[in-house]
Amino acid sequence: MANDVTPLGDTAPPGYAAPPGYAATKDAHLKRLARIEGQVRGIARMVEQDQYCINVLTQISAATKALQAVALGLLDEHLGHCLVHAVEAGGQEKDRKLAEASAAIARLVRS
Amino acid sequence: MANDVTPLGDTAPPGYAAPPGYAATKDAHLKRLARIEGQVRGIARMVEQDQYCINVLTQISAATKALQAVALGLLDEHLGHCLVHAVEAGGQEKDRKLAEASAAIARLVRS
Amino acid sequence: MANDVTPLGDTAPPGYAAPPGYAATKDAHLKRLARIEGQVRGIARMVEQDQYCINVLTQISAATKALQAVALGLLDEHLGHCLVHAVEAGGQEKDRKLAEASAAIARLVRS
Amino acid sequence: MANDVTPLGDTAPPGYAAPPGYAATKDAHLKRLARIEGQVRGIARMVEQDQYCINVLTQISAATKALQAVALGLLDEHLGHCLVHAVEAGGQEKDRKLAEASAAIARLVRS
Numbered sequence: 001m002a003n004d005v006t007p008l009g010d011t012a013p014p015g016y017a018a019p020p021g022y023a024a025t026k027d028a029h030l031k032r033l034a035r036i037e038g039q040v041r042g043i044a045r046m047v048e049q050d051q052y053c054i055n056v057l058t059q060i061s062a063a064t065k066a067l068q069a070v071a072l073g074l075l076d077e078h079l080g081h082c083l084v085h086a087v088e089a090g091g092q093e094k095d096r097k098l099a100e101a102s103a104a105i106a107r108l109v110r111s
Numbered sequence: 112m113a114n115d116v117t118p119l120g121d122t123a124p125p126g127y128a129a130p131p132g133y134a135a136t137k138d139a140h141l142k143r144l145a146r147i148e149g150q151v152r153g154i155a156r157m158v159e160q161d162q163y164c165i166n167v168l169t170q171i172s173a174a175t176k177a178l179q180a181v182a183l184g185l186l187d188e189h190l191g192h193c194l195v196h197a198v199e200a201g202g203q204e205k206d207r208k209l210a211e212a213s214a215a216i217a218r219l220v221r222s
Numbered sequence: 223m224a225n226d227v228t229p230l231g232d233t234a235p236p237g238y239a240a241p242p243g244y245a246a247t248k249d250a251h252l253k254r255l256a257r258i259e260g261q262v263r264g265i266a267r268m269v270e271q272d273q274y275c276i277n278v279l280t281q282i283s284a285a286t287k288a289l290q291a292v293a294l295g296l297l298d299e300h301l302g303h304c305l306v307h308a309v310e311a312g313g314q315e316k317d318r319k320l321a322e323a324s325a326a327i328a329r330l331v332r333s
Numbered sequence: 334m335a336n337d338v339t340p341l342g343d344t345a346p347p348g349y350a351a352p353p354g355y356a357a358t359k360d361a362h363l364k365r366l367a368r369i370e371g372q373v374r375g376i377a378r379m380v381e382q383d384q385y386c387i388n389v390l391t392q393i394s395a396a397t398k399a400l401q402a403v404a405l406g407l408l409d410e411h412l413g414h415c416l417v418h419a420v421e422a423g424g425q426e427k428d429r430k431l432a433e434a435s436a437a438i439a440r441l442v443r444s
Contacts, residue, residue, distance in 0.1 A: 021164045033155040040151055040178075044144040053132045053189040057215045060182040061222040064175055067151075068222075068331055071171040076324040078164040083301075084316070087309040094306070102298040104168045108331050109290055110443070111172040111179075179442055187435040194412075195427070198420040205417070213409040219442050220401055221332070243386045255377040262373055262400075266366040275354045275411040279437045282404040283444040286397055289373075290444075293393040300386040326390045333394040333401075 021081035022074050032070050039063040071108055078104075132192035133185050143181050150174040182219055186212075243303035244296050254292050261285040293330055297323075354414035355407050365403050372396040404441055408434075 022029055043059045079101065086097035133140055154170045190212065197208035244251055265281045301323065308319035355362055376392045412434065419430035 020161050020167075022158065022167075023161070026158060026161075029158050030155055033151060033158065037148060037151045037155065040144060040148045044141055044148065047133065047137060047140050047144065050131050050134070050137075053185050053193060054211055054215050056131075056133075056185055057182055057189075058218065060178055060185075061215075061218040064178050064182075064222045067171055067175050067178070071168055071175075072324070072328050072331060074164050074167055074171075075327060076320075078168075079301075079305075079323060080320050082164060083305075084309050084320075087306050098298075098302050098306075100165055101301060102294070104165050104172075105297060105327055105330075106294050107169065107172040108327075109294060111175045183435070183439050183442060186438060187431075190412075190416075190434060191431050194416075195420050195431075198417050209409075209413050209417075212412060213405070216408060216438055216441075217405050219438075220405060242383050242389075244380065244389075245383070248380060248383075251380050252377055255373060255380065259370060259373045259377065262366060262370045266363055266370065269355065269359060269362050269366065272353050272356070272359075275407050275415060276433050276437050278353075278355075278407055279404055279411075280440065282400055282407075283437075283440040286400050286404075286444045289393055289397050289400070293390055293397075296386050296389055296393075300390075304386060322387055326387050326394075329391065329394040333397045 021077040021079075025073065025077060029070060029073065032066065036063055036066045036070070039066065068108070075101075075104065075108070132188040132190075136184065136188060140181060140184065143177065147174055147177050147181070150177065179219070186215065186219070189215075243299040243301075247295065247299060251292060251295065254288065258285055258288050258292070261288065290330070297326065297330070300326075354410040354412075358406065358410060362403060362406065365399065369396055369399045369403070372399065401441070408437065408441070411437075 039059065040063055043056060043063065046056050046059065083097055083101055086094045150170065151174055154167060154174065157167050157170065194208055194212055197205045261281065262285055265278060265285065268278050268281065305319055305323055308316045372392065373396055376389060376396065379389050379392065416430055416434055419427045
């Protein structure tokens with residue numbers, strides 16, 4: 001599976017091929033991400049135009065909050081699908097997925 | 112001055128025309144923002160390709176941290192330039208800029 | 223069950239009586255919380271003694287991180303026990319617990 | 334000056350003796366810190382009583398937000414007093430205090 005963004009640690013479970021937890025809301029996530037990409041481009045344009053620092057900071061806070069909202073949505077779906085399936089599967093898969101979810105939550109809380 | 116991103120509250124001081132606090136590091140900020148824009152586009156591509164939720168979350172945490180780093184850089188320069196000038200100017204301008212900086216810091220801490 | 227701290231929204235499931243998810247690590251959590259209580263008392267003493275603002279802020283950052291660490295530990299155990307049981311129970315209980323966990327994670331990420 | 338909490342890095346400027354930036358609001362800060370200390374003690378009591386994990390997490394989020402509010406208040410006063418004095422003093426003192434304030438802000442944003 002091609003991946004232009006280098007994952008920073010976790011990898012999909014071996015043989016991962018199922019639709020991800022966010023399959024049903026994929027379009028909504030893509031729309032939000034396109035909007036955030038536009039926000040970041042807008043921030044660069046503000047810097048390019050020497051706009052006032054505080055206004056640039058306001059936009060960065062807004063983009064950061066928007067990214068967090070996408071992350072919280074994905075995480076909610078991950079718990080409700082992938083984690084539920086792993087619990088039903090039981091065994092190592094369950095433990096691995098629980099540890100992985102906790103690590104992802106810790107990264108979000110600390111970022 | 113055209114501004115494609117709607118400011119969420121603060122506005123530049125009346126007659127703001129001076130180079131912003133980040134004038135000396137503008138190129139570095141633009142490079143970082145271009146990289147973050149690419150990260151967000153990469154995240155959208157991961158979602159488009161149904162990649163594993165946890166890997167998408169890892170990239171969102173990384174992009175969030177990168178945005179925060181830009182914000183902290185801009186804020187540092189803002190304090191060292193705009194705020195210093197305002198303190199030297201004194202009076203209302205000083206008070207206004209101090210309140211504005213505190214509000215921007217609060218937004219960052221809470222985002 | 224007496225509760226001197228007013229819960230801010232969620233309540234235990236009706237009939238909640240089982241040991242909580244953190245039963246096995248209760249002592250470790252209590253030790254950490256006692257240490258954090260001491261940190262907060264130390265911060266108050268610094269303010270009482272007119273100590274330097276930046277030093278007070280450093281201690282507040284440390285106490286905040288320590289509280290987050292307790293929260294992440296409790297959450298990890300909650301997912302591994304309470305949520306796993308709810309998934310195994312299935313039905314409304316599963317959905318309720320998933321929504322509740324997501325809401326708790328969102329509060330942590332935003333605090 | 335006795336300090337029961339070990340400072341994690343910054344130290345008061347040599348010869349620091351002046352009232353801190355928060356002198357005028359000291360009582361309000363002490364009241365808030367006493368309340369937070371009570372919150373942390375309440376969280377420990379909840380754990381002691383095996384209360385439901387999610388309710389404990391809700392209280393930790395509340396205590397974390399309360400600590401952040403104290404920090405933002407102290408920082409606002411620090412900028413308005415200590416930093417303003419340092420700018421007026423100029424020279425090395427100004428640069429040192431600006432770097433120190435930025436570092437404290439970065440710790441808050443990341444905690």
